[in-house]
Each structure stands twice: as structure tokens, then as C-alpha cells.
Amino acid sequence: MKQTIKQTAAAYAAASLEEAKALLRTLGRIPAPSHQEDQRAAFCRDWFLAQGAEDVTIDDQKNVILKLGPQDGDLTVFQAHTDVVFPDLDPLSMREEDGRLYAPGIGDDTANLVNLMLAAKYFLREKKTPKNGFLIVANSCEEGLGNLDGTKAVFAAYGDRIKAFYSFDCYLPECCDGAVGSWRYQITCKTQGGHSYGDFGRPNAIAILCRLVDTLYRQETPKEAWTTYNVGRIEGGTTVNSIAQEASLLYEFRSSSQECLAIMERQFREILQSCENLGGELTVELLGVRPGNGPVDPAALRRFTEQSDAVIRACTGETPKHMPASTDSNIPLSLGIAANTIGTVRGGGAHTREEWVELDSLRDGIQIVLCLMLQNAE
Numbered sequence: 001m002k003q004t005i006k007q008t009a010a011a012y013a014a015a016s017l018e019e020a021k022a023l024l025r026t027l028g029r030i031p032a033p034s035h036q037e038d039q040r041a042a043f044c045r046d047w048f049l050a051q052g053a054e055d056v057t058i059d060d061q062k063n064v065i066l067k068l069g070p071q072d073g074d075l076t077v078f079q080a081h082t083d084v085v086f087p088d089l090d091p092l093s094m095r096e097e098d099g100r101l102y103a104p105g106i107g108d109d110t111a112n113l114v115n116l117m118l119a120a121k122y123f124l125r126e127k128k129t130p131k132n133g134f135l136i137v138a139n140s141c142e143e144g145l146g147n148l149d150g151t152k153a154v155f156a157a158y159g160d161r162i163k164a165f166y167s168f169d170c171y172l173p174e175c176c177d178g179a180v181g182s183w184r185y186q187i188t189c190k191t192q193g194g195h196s197y198g199d200f201g202r203p204n205a206i207a208i209l210c211r212l213v214d215t216l217y218r219q220e221t222p223k224e225a226w227t228t229y230n231v232g233r234i235e236g237g238t239t240v241n242s243i244a245q246e247a248s249l250l251y252e253f254r255s256s257s258q259e260c261l262a263i264m265e266r267q268f269r270e271i272l273q274s275c276e277n278l279g280g281e282l283t284v285e286l287l288g289v290r291p292g293n294g295p296v297d298p299a300a301l302r303r304f305t306e307q308s309d310a311v312i313r314a315c316t317g318e319t320p321k322h323m324p325a326s327t328d329s330n331i332p333l334s335l336g337i338a339a340n341t342i343g344t345v346r347g348g349g350a351h352t353r354e355e356w357v358e359l360d361s362l363r364d365g366i367q368i369v370l371c372l373m374l375q376n377a378e
Helices: 005-027 038-050 106-126 149-161 207-218 258-276 298-317 332-335 359-377
Strands: 056-058 065-068 075-081 095-097 100-102 134-138 162-168 174-179 179-190 227-237 246-255 281-290 323-327 339-342 355-356
Touching: 005 038, 005 100, 005 359, 038 056, 038 065, 038 106, 038 149, 056 162, 065 106, 075 106, 075 149, 075 359, 095 207, 106 162, 106 355, 106 359, 134 149, 134 359, 149 162, 149 227, 149 332, 149 355, 162 359, 174 298, 174 332, 179 207, 179 258, 207 227, 207 258, 207 355, 227 258, 246 258, 246 298, 355 359
Parallel strands: 075 134, 075 162, 162 339, 174 323
Antiparallel strands: 056 065, 065 134, 095 100, 100 355, 174 339, 179 246, 179 281, 227 246
16 A cells, blocks of 8 residues: 555644544434334435535435446445444434444444544545546445345446445454344244143144254354354234244244355255144245345455455554455345455444444544555545
């Protein structure tokens, strides 16, 4: 990385720190469940317009898209998601203590989004035009059953014009360079049911699902890549003295390999078939699919990640931590496009209501995002 880029980004990040803190305190209170990010999307659009943006819109998936530079050729995407895992529609709780800001979703992903917004403001303020087009995206639907719908919409709209992709998510100094894909299902069992004493012997929906779970947990996973499965929720029945008429469960399997995901899908269907004659009617609903790694050129991805690593080291003095994960980068990686998901804030407690971030770490985060943008602008 050029020294002039580092110096420019460091000076701007230091000067913007207090503004970033204030923006985080405001944005962090705005509720944004997946598929219901309307308030945050409107806030981000209006904020960009107030900074002088001329081309910023909200698409049908509630993605806020700011366009910088020429839009008729190759594009680089810089994005952070607006949604949080909590269903709240009222303002989110927040407290500040010892240099930390505590709030649901404050690090995942609100603080990373703030760093992206402040870095984009530099380009707006300086009227700096990148050589190739940028898409600055505050995207929807990263969390849970959002199923990465926001990022899918970006790629549906801009297709193979996107040549590089950066998502800002997680904590410093993480750099995700691999996609953990997943398939998620709800399985429901229905039976005749009845009285626990008078109708004893009739099939029980809960018992049938327990047999299914037992069989699922006896399966062997593929060895080509780390592959997991989980039953995360089971519910149903009526009372202690009733034979359960209906019960359901949530099941997922994950892997960084598309081939392993295909094997797990085939095994899942075979296990379901083996449980079809236990006296209940089984129905399966596919809740969501997150694709795993696709045909990415390993050497190209390695070079791309090395550039991200160099920026993280230069801005923080820390060694980047690499791991595959389930993030917005799953979509480009599944399509063979180089992508990283980079943490730009120090914090902890993700996906809990006690999540926190170190407010002063916003400075490092702004610097990282701006360095990446300035490098790609040349």
C-alpha cells in the first residue's frame, strides 16, 4: 500500500472519529429486523444525500446503493448490512460505559456500517472519482433467514460487471476469505393424535420427530471439508396427557464446500424417506439457502486477500485472522468472484443484547475502509 494512501486515510479517520461516534449513537437506536430495514435504509439514504451524494437510491430489497465513478464498466462493491438479529420495532436500547457503547447489533453490523459511511463521505467531500465504478451498499437481509437476499439482489442487478467485493462485518482483525454455505429447513409432522391413556399406541408426532432427529445425528458427514448439522429448535404437542398431533423442528447443515452441501442434501432426503412409515405425515419447507465456495481462482483470491491483509496490518499493527464464515461474501465467492469480509471495529457479544464496541476503534475501521477504497480508486 502506498504511504500517501495510509497517511491520507489516517488523517481523515482521526478527524472523523467524533462524527463517527455520534453517527453510531444515532444509527444504533434505529430498529432493523431482517426484511424490515425500512427506517435504517431511509436514514442512510438521507445521510448520503446530506453529504452531497448525487446518485443514491433504495432498491426493491431495501438496499441503499450509492454510485461513485463510471457505471458503464467494471464495478467494485463496498458494503455493510443494515439488519440486526433482533425483532424489535421500537428504538433499540443503548448505554455507554468506559469507552464502550452497548446495544443490540451495535457491532454486527452497525459500527462497520458507520465506518463504511464515513469512508464514502471522504469521496463525496473531496469530489474524488474512482477510475472504475464503485457501489457503496448498505444492504438488507444478511442475518438469519434474511438469506442474503440483499446481496443476491445486488448481483442480480449488476451481474458479471462486479469484479471485486468487500463486505465490512465482524470484528478486528478478522478477514473472511471463504464461504460457509448452509441449507435450512422446517420439518413438520402431523398425526391423528388422541388421549394418552385411551388412545395409547397411536403414533405421536413428537416421538416421530425424535426418531428423525436420532437418525440425523447418526449420519456421517463428508470428510472433504468441515461439515456440520444441527437441530436448533423443536416444538409441538398440546398437554402432558395428549398424544401429539403436530410437532415441528428446525434443521440446518453447513459446509464451505458446495459438493459437501450436495452430499448432505442427498443424505437428508434419504433419512426423511426412512422415517415416512412411522405413522405420521412429514412435510418439509426449505427456509433458506446460503451458497458455499464456488469456482474462485485460488491464486486470484489469495492475491486479493493479501492486499486486504496488508491494509489491516498497516492500520492496526495486528496480524489478520482468517476463517471461513457465513457472510454477504458467500454470494460473490459462490459465483467465482474474489471477496473478503473484513472486521473494522473492536467489540464482542455479537448476537446478544449486550453486544459492545470500543468507540475509539472506529478510527482504525474508517482508516481500513478508506485505504481499501483509495487503493481500488486508482
